[in-house]
Amino acid sequence: MICNKPHRYNQDFELLPDDQSKFNGRHKCVGCAYERGFELGLARAQTLSIDYSTLPDSQAGAGRHKSVQAAFADGYRQGILASYDVS
Ligand SMILES: [Zn+2]
Numbered sequence: 001m002i003c004n005k006p007h008r009y010n011q012d013f014e015l016l017p018d019d020q021s022k023f024n025g026r027h028k029c030v031g032c033a034y035e036r037g038f039e040l041g042l043a044r045a046q047t048l049s050i051d052y053s054t055l056p057d058s059q060a061g062a063g064r065h066k067s068v069q070a071a072f073a074d075g076y077r078q079g080i081l082a083s084y085d086v087s
Contacts, residue, residue, distance in 0.1 A: 001056045001057060002056055002057045002058070002059055003029035003031065003032055003056035003057065003058050005029075005031060005032070007029075007031030007032075007034070007035070008029065008031055008058060010031060013030050013031065013034075013066055013071065014066075016030060016066035016067050016070045016071055016074075017066065017067045017070055018065055018066060018067070019065065019066060019067035019068070019069070019070075020065055026065075027057050027058060027059075027064075027065075028052050028055040028056070028057060028058060028068045029055055029056045029057065029058035029068075030058065030066045030067070030068050030071035031058075031071070032055045032056055032058075033050065033052075033055055033068040033069075033071040033072040033075065034071040034072065034074060034075035034078075035075060036050060036055070036072060036075065037050070037071070037072040037073060037074065037075025037076035037077075037078075037079060038075035038076065038078055038079035038082070039075075039079060040075075040076055040079060041075065041076040041077060041078060041079020041080040041081075041082070041083065042079040042080075042082055042083050043079075043083075044080065044083055048076065050068075050069075050072050052068060055068065
């Protein structure tokens with residue numbers, strides 16, 4: 001499965017650290033990792049986990065070869081912040 005969402009071209013992902021480790025979600029979509037984290041943050045999930053194997057692959061765009069773990073963590077934090085806005 002390859003991600004075709006427009007978040008592949010989100011320039012914010014250029015700021016993520018590079019990560020080429022094959023054990024760390026290499027070639028997975030950082031945008032999808034971010035969204036997964038965001039949802040957990042919005043729900044204020046107290047237990048976090050991410051299964052890289054469930055994320056779509058990314059073949060192009062700004063998030064290529066970036067850390068999906070950092071993207072997930074960023075998404076979680078932004079989700080937490082967003083959860084304060086809706087309450
Ligand atoms: Zn994606």
